[in-house]
Structure formats: C-alpha cells, structure tokens
Amino acid sequence: MYLRIFCGVLCGAAGLVLAGCGGSAGPPATNSRTLIYSRGTDADTLDPLDTSLGETVAVLVNLYDTLVTYDDRTLDLVPSLAESWEMGDEGRTWTFRLRPGVLFHDGTTLDAEAVVFNFRRLLEDDFPHGYGAQRPYLPNFEMIESVEAVGPLEVRFRLKAPSAVFLNNLAMFPASIVSPSAVRTHQEALGVNPAGTGPFRLDAWERDQRIVLRAFDDHWRGRPQLDRVIFIPVAENSIRAQQLVRGEAHITDNLPPAELDALEGQSGLVIQEQQGLNVGYLTMQMERPPLDHLKVRLAIWHAIDKQRLIDVAYSGHGQTSVSLVPPAMWGHAEGLQDRQYDPQRSRELLAEVAAERNLTLPLRMNLFFMEQPRPYMQQPRQIAVFLRDALQQVGIEVKLVPNDYRQHFQRLSAGEHDLGLAGWTTDNVDPDNFLFSLLDKSNINDHGGNNLSRYASEEVHQLLLEAQRETDRGRREQLYRQAQQRIFDDAPIVPLVHTDVRIAQRAEVQGYYLHPSSLVRLRQASIGSGTR
Amino acid sequence: MNTSLPDIPPAAVLSDRPASRAWRRFRRNPSARAGALLVALFCLLALLAPWLAPYGPNQRDGQFQPPSWRHWLGTDSNEYDVLTRVIYGARLSLVAGLVSISLAVVVGAPLGTAAGYFGGRTDALLMRAIDVALAFPSILIAFLVVTAMQPGWAPVVIAVALINVPLIARQVRATVLTTRELDYVTASRALGASHWHVMTRVLAPAVWNPLIVLATLGLGSAILEVAGLSFLGFGGDAADAEWGSLLNEAKNHLRTTLWPAVGPGVAISLTILGFNLLGDVLRDALDPRTSGER
Numbered sequence: 001m002y003l004r005i006f007c008g009v010l011c012g013a014a015g016l017v018l019a020g021c022g023g024s025a026g027p028p029a030t031n032s033r034t035l036i037y038s039r040g041t042d043a044d045t046l047d048p049l050d051t052s053l054g055e056t057v058a059v060l061v062n063l064y065d066t067l068v069t070y071d072d073r074t075l076d077l078v079p080s081l082a083e084s085w086e087m088g089d090e091g092r093t094w095t096f097r098l099r100p101g102v103l104f105h106d107g108t109t110l111d112a113e114a115v116v117f118n119f120r121r122l123l124e125d126d127f128p129h130g131y132g133a134q135r136p137y138l139p140n141f142e143m144i145e146s147v148e149a150v151g152p153l154e155v156r157f158r159l160k161a162p163s164a165v166f167l168n169n170l171a172m173f174p175a176s177i178v179s180p181s182a183v184r185t186h187q188e189a190l191g192v193n194p195a196g197t198g199p200f201r202l203d204a205w206e207r208d209q210r211i212v213l214r215a216f217d218d219h220w221r222g223r224p225q226l227d228r229v230i231f232i233p234v235a236e237n238s239i240r241a242q243q244l245v246r247g248e249a250h251i252t253d254n255l256p257p258a259e260l261d262a263l264e265g266q267s268g269l270v271i272q273e274q275q276g277l278n279v280g281y282l283t284m285q286m287e288r289p290p291l292d293h294l295k296v297r298l299a300i301w302h303a304i305d306k307q308r309l310i311d312v313a314y315s316g317h318g319q320t321s322v323s324l325v326p327p328a329m330w331g332h333a334e335g336l337q338d339r340q341y342d343p344q345r346s347r348e349l350l351a352e353v354a355a356e357r358n359l360t361l362p363l364r365m366n367l368f369f370m371e372q373p374r375p376y377m378q379q380p381r382q383i384a385v386f387l388r389d390a391l392q393q394v395g396i397e398v399k400l401v402p403n404d405y406r407q408h409f410q411r412l413s414a415g416e417h418d419l420g421l422a423g424w425t426t427d428n429v430d431p432d433n434f435l436f437s438l439l440d441k442s443n444i445n446d447h448g449g450n451n452l453s454r455y456a457s458e459e460v461h462q463l464l465l466e467a468q469r470e471t472d473r474g475r476r477e478q479l480y481r482q483a484q485q486r487i488f489d490d491a492p493i494v495p496l497v498h499t500d501v502r503i504a505q506r507a508e509v510q511g512y513y514l515h516p517s518s519l520v521r522l523r524q525a526s527i528g529s530g531t532r
Numbered sequence: 533m534n535t536s537l538p539d540i541p542p543a544a545v546l547s548d549r550p551a552s553r554a555w556r557r558f559r560r561n562p563s564a565r566a567g568a569l570l571v572a573l574f575c576l577l578a579l580l581a582p583w584l585a586p587y588g589p590n591q592r593d594g595q596f597q598p599p600s601w602r603h604w605l606g607t608d609s610n611e612y613d614v615l616t617r618v619i620y621g622a623r624l625s626l627v628a629g630l631v632s633i634s635l636a637v638v639v640g641a642p643l644g645t646a647a648g649y650f651g652g653r654t655d656a657l658l659m660r661a662i663d664v665a666l667a668f669p670s671i672l673i674a675f676l677v678v679t680a681m682q683p684g685w686a687p688v689v690i691a692v693a694l695i696n697v698p699l700i701a702r703q704v705r706a707t708v709l710t711t712r713e714l715d716y717v718t719a720s721r722a723l724g725a726s727h728w729h730v731m732t733r734v735l736a737p738a739v740w741n742p743l744i745v746l747a748t749l750g751l752g753s754a755i756l757e758v759a760g761l762s763f764l765g766f767g768g769d770a771a772d773a774e775w776g777s778l779l780n781e782a783k784n785h786l787r788t789t790l791w792p793a794v795g796p797g798v799a800i801s802l803t804i805l806g807f808n809l810l811g812d813v814l815r816d817a818l819d820p821r822t823s824g825e826r
Contacts, residue, residue, distance in 0.1 A: 238787050258596075262788045312595050312611060371765075379784075385610050385771045389590050400769050 032527050033227040035509065037520070038240050038249035040373040041405055042208045042233040045191030048176040049122055049133035052448060053405070054375060054425060057173050058520035059211055059231060063105075064176035064196030067096055067115070068167060072524070075429050075516055077167060081110060081177055081197065082155075091162030091471060098153040102220045104179035105194075105201040112149035117180040119147040119157075129180075131188045136448035137174035140165075140437065143468060161469045164476060168428040199224040199523040208233055225511065225526035235372050237379070244269065244504055250527065251505040251512065253520075254373040257315035260502050268507050272514040275328045276501040279321055279434065280376035280423040282387065282494040283452040285415050290353060290363060297491040298339070299349035300419075303394045304387065305341040310497055313382040317502075321495035323484045324424070324434040328498075331431030331477050333484035346394035362397045365418035369400065370408040375518065376423030376499055383421060383496075412452040413445070422452055425501075425518055431480045436464045439487060455492035554817040564817075567809025574803050578622040585616040589773050596789045608778075608792035609785050610771070618795040620773040624685070625803070628774075629755035632689045633747050636696035636754075641743060643697070644704025645731050649712055659705070662698040670695040674757070678766040685768040692757045696750050703746050704739055711738040741818040748814055752807030759800050775800050 043056040048064060051057070069080040079085075082096040102110040120127050122141055143163040150156045159166060169175065182195035194202050197220065200213035211231040215224050232249070234240045241259045243249040245266065255263070264271050282300070290296045306320040323333040354361050369384035370377075377383055381402070388398040398419070403411060412420045426433045437443060441461050443451040460483050467479035487493075501518050512525035558564050577584060586604075587593065592611035599606045605614035647658040665673070674691035681687040711717060712735065720734045759776030761767065767777050775796040782793035 236784065238784055241787055256784075258785070258788050312609075379609075381781075382609055388771055389592060389610075392590065400771060402765070 033225070034230060035226050035228070035251070035522065035525060035527060036230045036232060036249045037522075038232050038234050038243055038252040040233065040235055040237075040240075040254050043205075043211060043231070044406055046194040046202065046205075047133055047191040048173050048178065049135050049137075050191060052136045052409070052450065054518075055231075055233070057427075059213070060173045060176060060194075061198070061519045062200045062213060062229065062522050063194050063198045063202065064173070064178065065102075065198055066172070066175050066177065067098075067170050069171050070515065070517055070519070072521075073513065073515075077171055081115075085167075092159050094157045094159070094166065095150065096155045096157075098155065099220060100153060102197050103218045104182070104197055105216055106179050106182050106185075108179050108181050110177065110197060111152055112155045114180050115155045115177060116147050116149050117183070118175075118177050119144065121178075121183065122174065123147075129183050129187075131183070131190060133190075134448040135174075136450060137172065137437075139440065139442045140169050140172065140174070140433070142442075162471055163468055164471045164473075165428070165430050165432045165468055168430045168433075172427040172433075200229055203228065219523075221523065224523045226522065229522055237373060241504070244506065247506065249506075250509045251503060253501075253503045254375055254378050255502070255504060256373070256378040257317040257502070260317075260504060261315060263504050269504055270507050270509075271502055271504050273500055273502045274514050274516050274518065275326075276375065276425070276499050276518070277326050277329055277429060277516065278376040278423060278425040278498060278501070278518075279324050279326060279495055280374075280383075280421070280497045280499065281321070281324070282496060283412065283417070283420045283422050284491075284493065285417050285420070285452070285454060286456075286492055287415060287454045288418055290357065290359060291365075291418060293353050293357070294491065295349045295353045296363070297494075299346040299353075299394060300391065300396070301339050301491055301494045302342045302349070303346040303390050303396075304494060304496070305390065306338075306496055307341075309383065309386050312386055313377075313379050314497065314499055318497045318499035321498050323488060323495055324438060324493075325431045325480065325484065326426075326498040329426070329429060329431065330473070331480040333481055333488070336484060336488055343390075343394050350395050361395045362392075363395065364397045364399070365391075366399045366401050368408060368412060368417040368420040369402055370405040370421065371402050372405045374405070374423055375425050375501055376497065377421060380421050387419070410448075413447065413449050415446070415452075415454055417452075420452060424450075427517075429517065431476075432464065432468060435460075435480065435483055435487070436468070439492060440464050453492040455487075455490065457486065457490060457492075460486050460490075558813055558817045561813050561816075563809045564813035567806050567811075567813060570802055570806025571810055574622050574626060574799070574806065577619050578626045581620050581623055585613075585619045587613040587616045589616060589620045590771070591616070596785070596792075599791055605795040606789075606791035609781060609789075614778075614792050614795040617773045617778055618775070618799050621775045621778055621796060621799065622803075624772060624774040625755050625758060625776075625800075628685060628689050628692070628758040629751050632692035632758065633696060633751050633754045635689070635693035636700050636750070637743065637747055639693070640697040640700030641704050641739065644701035645708050645735060645739065647701070648705035648708025649727070649731055649735065651709075655705070658701070662701055665694075665698045670757070671760075674761055674766075678761065683766050683768070685772075688758055688761045688767055691761065691766075692754050695757060696754060699750065700743070700746060703742060707739050707742050708735055711735055745811055745815040745818060748807055749811035752804040752811065755807070756800065756804055 039055055041055050043059050044053050045051050046059060048060050065081045067080060067082040068077050071078045081099055081102060083099045085094055085096045087094055098110060098112060121129055122135060123144060143159050143166055145158045145160045147157050176196060179195040183190055186193040192205055199216055199219045201216045203212040203214040205211045213229040215227050217223050237256050237259055240252045241255055241263060244252050260271060263269055284291045284297050286292050310316060310318045322336050322338040325332045350361060367384055367387060369380045384400050388400055391398050412422060424434060424438055437450050439451055439455050441456040443449050444454050463479050463483040467476045470476045503514055508528045510526050510528045515521060593613060594607055595609060595611045597603050597607040603613050608614055643658055647655045673694055677691040677694060678687045717734055720730055762774050762776030763780045767774055778796035779793060786793060
C-alpha cells in the first residue's frame with residue numbers, strides 16, 4: 001500500500017510545497033569545523049586514472065596532489081609536489097626536483113620511484129599494477145616517451161617531441177600521485193581506498209549517500225583548517241537550494257540560474273561567480289546513418305535557436321557557442337561566424353538528403369540526456385525537450401532517452417546514441433584540452449573515449465598534433481584556428497553554450513575561493529562563527 | 533374500455549426493473565451528480581482536447597508566464613501552456629487508468645470466479661498466491677515491473693493492472709462464495725449445467741454489480757497510481773503531457789514558480805474525487821439489498 005500512501009502525498013502536494021522535500025535526510029550531526037558540500041551526483045571512483053567526472057574530480061583534488069598545480073587565485077602554474085623543474089634538450093627532457101619529506105596518507109614517503117610508478121601506471125598498457133583503470137586521459141600524456149628516477153628525489157621525463165601542453169597536463173588530476181603501496185595493496189579496490197598526499201584523506205564513502213573526508217594532519221602544507229568535509233549527492237536542484245537556505249549544506253553547485261537569481265541577496269548566503277571555461281554541446285554520432293551525412297548535421301545545426309535555448313534553460317546566463325573553445329580562453333576561434341537559426345533551411349537540407357538516400361521524412365532519432373545537472377547544463381531535461389521540439393519543427397522525430405549520468409557517458413562513449421547532450425570543463429586551460437580530448441580521432445573508443453561523435457578527421461588530427469608540438473603561442477593559436485574552422489565545416493557537434501560558473505554558499509564559509517579552473521580546493525576553507 | 537385501467541405513470545411502470553430503480557436512486561443523489569459531472573467533464577476534455585485546448589501541446593510561448601488571459605494557468609519551464617498540457621494530460625491519464633483497470637478485471641474476475649466456484653485446492657492455491665501478492669507493497673511490484681521492462685507507458689499500465697488484480701479477484705471470490713450456495717445456482721447445477729455455463733451465465737450477473745463498483749472506485753486510484761509512477765519518472769517520454777510527469781517537472785521549480793504545479797495537481801484531485809463519489813453512489817444504487825427509497 002505504500003504507493004497509495006505515496007500517492008496521497010502526491011495528491012496533497014497537488015500544487016504545493018511538499019512534493020520535493022521527501023527525498024533527503026538531514027545532514028549528519030556536525031561541529032563547526034565540518035563543511036558540507038552538496039552537489040548533483042556522487043563520485044564514481046576515487047582512482048584518478050579511472051574517471052572523467054567533475055564530481056569525482058572535486059573530491060580527487062582534495063585527496064591528491066600533482067607535481068605542479070595552479071596558483072591559489074590564478075591559472076599560473078606553481079610548484080606543488082615538485083619544488084622546481086628545468087627543461088633541457090630543447091624541450092625534450094624535463095627534470096623535476098621533488099619536495100622532501102612528503103607523506104602519503106598510508107604513511108609511506110614520496111620519492112622519485114613513486115612518481116615513476118604513477119606515470120608508468122598511466123602510460124603503459126601492460127603495467128602489472130594497472131588493475132583495470134580505463135585511463136580516459138591517456139592521449140593527453142602520449143607525448144611522454146619515458147619516465148625515470150635519476151636520484152632519490154629527482155625524476156626525468158623524456159618527450160617524443162617538444163610539447164607546449166606537457167607542463168599544463170601535469171597539473172591535471174589524472175597526473176595525481178597515488179601511493180604505490182596503496183595501489184599494490186588494494187589493487188582493483190583502489191577506487192574506494194585512495195591514498196594520496198592531499199590535505200584530506202578519505203574517512204568513509206557510502207555510495208550515493210555521502211563521502212566523508214578527514215583532515216590529514218601530516219599534509220606537507222600544514223593541516224587544513226577544517227576537520228571534515230562531507231560531500232552529499234542531491235540530484236534535485238530545488239532541494240539543494242533548500243538545504244543551503246536551511247543551513248543543512250554550506251556550499252552547493254550547479255544550481256539552475258533562476259534558482260541562483262532567487263537566492264542572490266538573501267541574507268546569510270553568498271554567490272561566487274567565475275567566467276566558465278566550459279562548453280555544452282550536442283553530439284551527433286557520425287557512424288550512425290543518416291548522421292554520417294553532412295547535410296543532416298547541418299540541418300540539425302540550423303534548427304536550433306541557441307539564444308532562445310539559453311533564455312529557457314539558463315535564464316539567459318550564458319553565451320551562444322560556435323566552437324568548443326570558450327571565448328574567455330586564448331585559442332578561441334575569433335571571427336568564426338555561427339550558422340543562422342533557419343528552420344526553413346533545415347527542412348530544405350533534410351528534403352535533399354531524403355531524396356538522395358531514399359529516406360522518408362520525418363527522420364527518427366534518439367536523444368540521450370543525463371538526469372543529473374552538470375556545470376554546463378544545470379537543467380539537461382529542459383534542453384532535451386527544447387531540442388526535441390526544435391527538431392520536430394523541421395522533420396526529425398526525436399525520442400528522449402534519459403540516463404543516469406554514469407551510464408549516460410558510458411553509453412555515449414560506446415556510441416549507442418544518435419544525438420546526445422554533453423559538455424566539458426577544461427582541466428588545464430589549454431585549447432588542446434577541448435579540441436584534442438573531445439574531437440581527436442585517437443579519442444574514439446568504447447571505454448571512456450571522449451570523442452563521442454566519433455569524428456575521425458585526419459586533417460584535424462594532424463593539426464592538433466602539430467599544435468601540441470609547437471611551443472610558440474602565436475603559431476599554436478593559428479593552428480587551433482585552422483582546426484576549429486575545419487571542425488566547424490564538418491559539424492560533428494553542435495556547440496550550444498558557454499556558461500558562467502556560479503556556486504552558492506553560506507556566508508560563514510570563509511577562505512573558499514571559486515577558482516577559475518572550477519576545481520573545488522577546500523584546503524584553505526574554514527567555517528566562521530558569525531555571518532557576514 | 534381502456535379507461536377501466538388505472539392511470540399509471542411511466543416511471544412507476546419502469547420502477548419494477550432493478551436498473552431503473554438504481555438509476556432513479558442515482559439521479560436523486562447530489563454527490564452522484566457531482567461525481568458524474570466531474571468524470572464527464574474530464575472525459576470530455578480528453579476526447580475533445582485538440583478542439584478545447586487553447587494551444588498545441590508542444591507549442592512554446594515564453595517561460596514561466598504567470599496566469600493571464602492569454603494563459604489561464606500560466607506557462608511552465610518548457611514554455612508550454614499549462615492549461616493545454618492539463619487538457620491533453622487528461623487523455624493519457626484517463627486512458628492509462630481505464631486500460632489498466634480493464635486489464636485487472638479481465639485477469640482478476642476469472643481468477644476470483646474460479647477460486648470461489650471450485651473451492652478446495654484451486655481456491656487455496658489461488659488465494660494464497662493472491663495473499664502473497666498483497667503482502668508486497670504495491671509500489672515494489674510496480675518498481676519490479678517497470679525495471680524489468682524499459683520505462684514507458686506500457687509497463688506503467690501493466691504495473692498498475694497487476695497491483696489491482698488481487699483486489700478484484702478477492703472481491704469476486706467473496707461474491708461467488710456467497711452466491712454459489714443459493715438455491716437457483718444449486719438448481720441449475722442439478723439440471724446438469726456445465727461448470728462453464730454456471731460460471732458465465734448463472735453466477736456472472738451476481739458478480740457484475742460489485743465488479744462495476746469496484747472498477748469505478750479502482751479507476752480513481754489507478755489514475756493516481758499511474759500519475760505516481762510517472763511522477764517518479766517511470767513513464768514514457770519525458771515530454772509527454774501526463775499529469776504525473778507535469779507535476780514532476782513543476783516540482784523542480786517550486787521554490788521560484790508555483791503555478792505549473794497547480795493545474796495538474798487540481799486535475800488529479802478532482803478526477804479522483806469524481807470517481808470516488810461515483811463509485812460510492814454506484815455501490816448504494818446497485819446493491820439489491822438496499823432496495824428502499826431515500
């Protein structure tokens with residue numbers, strides 16, 4: 001009879017306030033030095049080599065350190081586990097000097113062998129301690145030829161060719177340094193038994209309930225201010241907002257813009273905003289007819305009124321996108337003119353294709369979307385419905401397929417979709433991280449490959465490889481512009497939006513700064529007693 | 533010559549027939565009228581949706597517009613007119629409720645009849661199975677069905693039908709148990725009627741009335757169950773106009789916008805109220821034991 005009871009509630013909620021509140025339990029008992037961070041989903045694994053999920057990264061950056069990292073405020077690279085480094089052989093060798101006396105959470109000490117172990121685990125297919133990690137970021141590190149320990153605290157990387165992105169990529173989370181003894185001990189279970197050198201260590205993880213981190217007393221930068229950090233997954237945007245208002249959470253992210261507008265100016269709350277280095281886009285699986293036909297992809301492009309989409313699904317907080325690289329970043333395709341919203345043109349294109357290929361209109365396609373909010377799509381369902389209506393107007397019948405975000409991206413990687421919602425937030429603020437990761441042909445594979453459209457352009461591949469080897473910024477910019485022009489012409493995706501990142505937090509949270517990289521670095525956060 | 537006969541008003545002539553007696557009782561009851569009116573209203577909305585709805589079901593006209601003359605119930609997060617969506621929603625909700633209850637009757641009534649008529653082992657077996665089914669929370673059964681199949685309207689309808697089968701089977705069995713001992717049934721068996729004949733011809737009329745009442749009452753809760761499951765996201769296409777999924781969509785914005793939830797919420801409540809009133813009155817009207825007039 002639970003259904004009846006539930007239905008009674010539904011009926012009572014008939015219009016009003018009840019419907020949403022049932023789901024989440026209150027927060028666990030907390031003291032004033034526990035910070036609760038509420039977000040749309042849980043992490044998938046805490047092995048840095050086995051994920052590409054933003055919610056996981058938010059935890060990883062607090063558990064692990066990398067050799068180099070970003071400055072606390074800016075995107076400049078600063079020393080982290082490496083104290084210093086030097087480049088030799090015209091950019092082909094890089095020697096890093098490690099910080100002495102750094103401890104892992106499991107009590108072992110960081111040394112050059114540990115770093116070599118981690119990079120071999122990342123790079124080598126048959127490394128005995130890989131334990132099934134999918135390594136979706138491997139292509140970002142393939143410029144590395146070898147890694148060796150040249151002293152107890154000295155590591156030398158040899159590159160296949162000089163690379164402009166190498167140092168940047170070392171700041172990315174897949175290059176996190178994990179305790180080798182923890183990897184050997186826990187093997188496949190490393191994902192739930194992480195041991196890094198970061199300011200926090202894992203205390204408990206109840207899947208889809210909460211992740212509890214505890215301060216690591218022996219952290220090399222000194223113990224963090226907070227005792228504990230609790231990450232809780234709450235998919236419903238309105239409940240996350242309510243938790244914040246009621247003081248059940250201290251920070252929450254990925255709220256829909258309309259919700260944030262409503263929270264803005266409420267006493268006791270602070271909204272932090274950063275220009276987002278992200279993109280939300282529609283992937284079109286090019287191996288599945290009729291999407292292999294350029295005209296079909298162009299028809300879809302012309303059918304979408306991006307500005308209206310942003311008004312509806314982002315309350316206007318965002319800018320229309322022409323290419324993957326956001327305008328706030330260098331390497332953006334300046335001067336690239338977007339295709340007009342022109343449903344009539346779409347219909348003509350589809351009619352031509354239908355005649356050419358003997359197809360009957362309307363075409364039928366599925367559209368995969370994720371059920372949980374992402375930084376670049378806080379309301380994926382709204383976007384999906386919008387696109388369905390837009391495409392219906394021009395002669396494409398779309399079936400919506402909602403998926404849990406974990407399955408969603410797995411299925412997109414495997415190419416099961418026709419159309420799919422996707423997006424990206426940069427890990428290293430380099431155009432390479434957008435273009436190479438998302439559209440290079442070496443990133444097509446069934447297990448976590450990020451080229452979801454399966455766009456296999458040789459020309460773009462060559463341009464991107466050349467840009468990786470080139471060290472001159474101006475020349476690289478030129479190459480990326482060429483690549484983006486080519487991508488624009490081939491239309492493997494429809495770029496939709498670049499959106500600002502805004503988080504809402506309680507005013508008593510101090511020292512937490514929304515970093516331009518959107519990395520959630522909680523080391524310096526603390527909780528004050530009063531409100532500002 | 534005819535004048536010797538007393539002048540009999542037509543209603544009195546008809547009053548000898550049970551159906552007309554029921555109808556008369558029904559008509560005089562104000563809550564019956566209210567119930568019938570509500571049910572008729574929503575059936576009408578469902579049937580005539582394309583003509584009654586002010587807009588197309590997927591026509592976009594600005595997001596979160598408050599109620600106005602252009603949009604009586606406002607517009608929702610997808611820019612749809614709420615009134616239009618509620619009217620179109622009546623189709624899916626009513627049809628899904630109706631189909632699932634019919635399915636439940638088609639499966640449940642024969643089971644109940646067989647159990648009650650044959651008694652003994654058949655009865656024990658069937659009734660224990662039904663007891664087991666009733667022991668599970670109905671939402672769990674629904675979850676199992678929907679998970680086993682892909683989410684969509686068909687599994688939702690099947691799930692709701694399955695939830696209602698035991699209720700109907702039990703009621704029918706109870707009626708058959710009391711009826712089969714009556715003299716006219718015994719007589720027909722003594723005359724050599726086959727089991728089939730007895731069940732379908734002799735017992736069926738007795739089962740019919742309570743079944744109608746039960747189905748009418750069940751229809752209300754079936755609509756609620758369908759809405760509940762689609763509220764939880766087990767329905768078909770996320771963009772289909774259905775009351776439960778409308779509420780689901782509306783709840784995401786409750787903190788900032790209220791009106792998209794009001795329309796479907798009120799529609800669900802009124803429909804169920806309608807079927808419940810109707811069902812209650814039907815029970816009184818069709819029960820041969822309450823033959824008095826009020």
